[in-house]
Amino acid sequence: MSAKQRKAGKKTITKPPPEQEIIILSDSESDGGTPVRPVFCLNVKNGTDLRKFDAIEDCFILDFDPYDQPASDQKVKNFTPDADIALISEKGQVACRDYPHARHLCAEFPFDKTPHQKYCSRCYCYVCDTAAPCALWEVGKSPHCHAMGQVAAWQVERDKMRNRRILGSKNRLLC
Template identity: 50%
Template structure:
């Protein structure tokens, strides 16, 4: 049988009589709820955190309406009424299969915006092989089109 070890427990009491200049104050601060935009500047100077009971981006100068084509086949449960900033697959060059203006699954593949480029050729759409049943307009990132893309790149390197 192993010898018994006696464990001493010590209780340490912490009292609130510290020499801190801030005594008896809670670390919790009230959070203010602002109801109009005129108060924002005043509270930003004094408070770290506050709740806005209004949309700070409701100013029409800040938001712009979407420039996407209105589609009658869109889901009625979701409507984009405004957007802020730029959209990668609409405002910057993108392969046709990722185009935001002409969704690949919902529009004819030969349709393209001014920022679309051919996935195979890496040229602005439409390329020389864009249309037709086996046209590059149907290309997207899968094994067959990736092979076509690799072959096309090798051919353009040798030319």
């Protein structure tokens, strides 16, 4: 602004070049406010009536599952406080840990990170369909501890073992 314009109380407005964009930021509440409402976190212990709160608020975050019964936390294995992320409790059951499963699907002893000979109390032999370890778990040129469903050769072995069981062959291998 020039000195003459300041004395006259006039402001000069210059139009920006077309490649520039002006964004006006306003902190006044007269602009209509934001359409986003605040999000609340409720705790079941504070005695808030959820139905009354639900009628007033559009969105809120619960720190509990209202449809779930309180479950006792299971003891967590291999807790290391130095880790960046730590699992401190678990709730519910995991299929590949709490139910019978083929060794290559074991959650307790991941197949790609632990020796294949290791197994949990719920592992079974993929080939024999019996509890691990089977009679051929660590025996022969193709030990069953290495069996997995994604390999065609193991699928063939599994089918052979199943057929032997079904036919009741006298010379079948018992696992």
